[in-house]
Structure formats: C-alpha cells, structure tokens
Amino acid sequence: MLDAMARNRFGRLYYMWPDKRAAAAVKYCRNTVQEYVDRALAYRRAQDKTPECLEKAEKDSRKEEKGHYVFLHELAKQISDPVRIRDETLSVLFAGRDTTAGLLSGLWYELARNADVWRKLLAEVDELDGELPTYEVLRNMKFLKYCVSEALRLHPPVPILSKVAIRDTVLPLGGGPDGKAPLFVQKDSILVYSIYSMHRRKDIWGDDAADFRPERWADPGLRPGWAFLPFGGGPRVCLGQQYALTETYYVTIRIMQHFRKIENRDHKPWMEKLSVTCCSWNGVQVGLSKA
Structure with missing residues (x-):
C-alpha cells in the first residue's frame, strides 16, 4: 500500500x-x-x-x-461549515499524536546522549520541588524551551512540506546563478522545501549546526526567522502548535520528576523513518532509574 x-x-x-x-x-x-x-x-x-x-x-x-x-x-x-470544522479538528488531532510523539522521541533521544544537558535540565525541573507545573510555570522554564526548540531543529517531526501557488507571484530570493535574485512562480506551481535541511544551515546555526546544543537559543543574536519552521508559518501555521508544545513540556517535566538518571540503550547512529512525519527508525531506547 x-x-x-x-x-x-x-x-x-x-x-x-x-x-x-x-x-x-x-x-x-x-x-x-x-x-x-x-x-x-x-x-x-x-x-x-x-x-x-x-x-x-x-x-x-x-x-x-x-x-x-x-x-x-x-x-x-x-x-x-461542518467540513471546515472537521478538517480543523483533524489537524489538531494529527498535531497531538504523530508529531508530538515524534518531538518527544527526538528530545529524549538527545537527552540520553547528552549528560550535561540532562543535568542542567534536571536542575531546572527540581526548582518546582515536585509540584505539578501550571501553564504559567511551563512558559517560564527557559532551558526546557531551549531543549525542545533544539530537538525541533534537529529532528523536525514534519521534515518536508510543499505549497501550491494560488496566483502568479514572485519570491524575493531563489533566482539567478547565485540564488539571490527574485524568482517568478507561476500559478499552480508546486514548491517543495526541506525544513530538515534549513535547520542545519551552517550560515545560520554555526559550524556546530549538526550538534544538539540547547544553549544556542540563549544567544540574542540568533534570529533564524523563516529558517526555523517546525510548525510552518503564516496564515496556515499549525493550529496545534501551542497544544503540542505544552504537552511536550508537561510530559517531560513529569517524567523527570520521577526519574533521576537516564541511560542510552541504543548506540546505533540516527536513522530516519520517513512518512508524513519523521522519527527514529530504531525507536528511542532509553533506560530511566530513580536513583
């Protein structure tokens, strides 16, 4: 099939x-x-x-x-319109299942391989003193946000997207020998762009673009703009963005409030399993313990 x-x-x-x-x-x-x-x-x-x-x-x-x-x-x-309501609801449900699962998988894949990041994030979680995090608390947990953003950058749940031009238009870049001239796009043309590749551009993210380094998001000079699109952008930005992020923050905190140590149990290199969404081909094999 x-x-x-x-x-x-x-x-x-x-x-x-x-x-x-x-x-x-x-x-x-x-x-x-x-x-x-x-x-x-x-x-x-x-x-x-x-x-x-x-x-x-x-x-x-x-x-x-x-x-x-x-x-x-x-x-x-x-x-x-019942059809639009149905489609909007399906979009939110989709965002709450495969994509959120992919984000959590990418995050925990990296946490298991970066002990320093785990300890730093655990220290931030410990500031809650075991209390259930509220929405306001989640919004103020900076390092957790950095970790999730970095997981979205390296392992975007939706790595490729395409758009259809509904009218003749001109893109500001993409034309000419160097790709810096305007580019004419004819109506009904299909444009495909790779979020996965954009998130690894060294001219934006630095020479360590392939590394998991949440601290990069603390740099006020980092302004990727349209080069960071884990949820898309514009009028058709993902409806479930805040839902997916809040769910990811909450689940991560609750797991870390119960377990103190993390162990990587899969030493194979990262391999993508690509369908509509992208995830680890081998799954995420992680060991957690309370002591």
Whole structure:
C-alpha cells in the first residue's frame, strides 16, 4: 500500500495508482470525527434559540463536560461549515499524536546522549520541588524551551512540506546563478522545501549546526526567522502548535520528576523513518532509574 509520503511525492499522479484501503481509512477517520462535529453544531443551534433552550443546552453541556473546556464547542461558535470544522479538528488531532510523539522521541533521544544537558535540565525541573507545573510555570522554564526548540531543529517531526501557488507571484530570493535574485512562480506551481535541511544551515546555526546544543537559543543574536519552521508559518501555521508544545513540556517535566538518571540503550547512529512525519527508525531506547 502506498503510504502517505508516497502519496505526497506522487502529487497529482497519485490517483493513477488508486488504493482502496487508503481511501477507506480516510473515510473512516472523517466519519468518526464528523459525529462529534455534528454534536457541536447541534449545541450551537440550541444556543441560537430561545433563552430557555440556551440555558438547558448549557446545563447539559456543563454536566457532560464537567467544567472542562470543549474545543469543538468553541470552534462551532465561530465556524458554521461542518467540513471546515472537521478538517480543523483533524489537524489538531494529527498535531497531538504523530508529531508530538515524534518531538518527544527526538528530545529524549538527545537527552540520553547528552549528560550535561540532562543535568542542567534536571536542575531546572527540581526548582518546582515536585509540584505539578501550571501553564504559567511551563512558559517560564527557559532551558526546557531551549531543549525542545533544539530537538525541533534537529529532528523536525514534519521534515518536508510543499505549497501550491494560488496566483502568479514572485519570491524575493531563489533566482539567478547565485540564488539571490527574485524568482517568478507561476500559478499552480508546486514548491517543495526541506525544513530538515534549513535547520542545519551552517550560515545560520554555526559550524556546530549538526550538534544538539540547547544553549544556542540563549544567544540574542540568533534570529533564524523563516529558517526555523517546525510548525510552518503564516496564515496556515499549525493550529496545534501551542497544544503540542505544552504537552511536550508537561510530559517531560513529569517524567523527570520521577526519574533521576537516564541511560542510552541504543548506540546505533540516527536513522530516519520517513512518512508524513519523521522519527527514529530504531525507536528511542532509553533506560530511566530513580536513583
């Protein structure tokens, strides 16, 4: 069966090799999410009716939610198109599974191989004195952020992306013999760019661009701009960015609050397993102990 990366590589030609199992899997995922989208839209319709209906809907919602924030309900308040709500929800779910797992894997792969970084990060975690981290606390943990950013730089969960030009346009760079002249891009052209390669440019990151060095992010002179795109950018930036980062910060802290030592149990060189996302081919074999 052609996987998602093969589909991406074939582009429009993919449909010359139809895969019934892939189509069935896509349909199943969409239909599953659509059930919850329909419930959210029904909740919104109840809100638009009489105050009595609204009060009853909110009461039923609170009873069901038990005081929790419901993303779909908030989305349905702003968007009425069920297809768009479904697609937005799938984007968030995708960001919360494969990509976040890939980020955590890349981070712990590096922590197991860099004892100095582990000790420094452990010292920052110990400042919490075993308390559960709040969202505000997570935002203020600088070295943890540096470590996660460095893991995203070296092991971006989505290493390659492509865009289709919706109109004739001109890129500021990319043309001419030296690539520094403007470049004309015709409507419907497909542009593919390698985030993996951009994150290893020595002219931006230095001669140690291939090394895991979280301290580089403390340098105020480091301003990669569009050369650092683990979540994309612009109007189509990943919707689940903050969700994925917060989840990564929290999980990392909670693990480190329980274990004091880390051991690398895989001495093979890094090998990529590439599909829609990128992760370690050998998995992440790490040993953790409390003493």
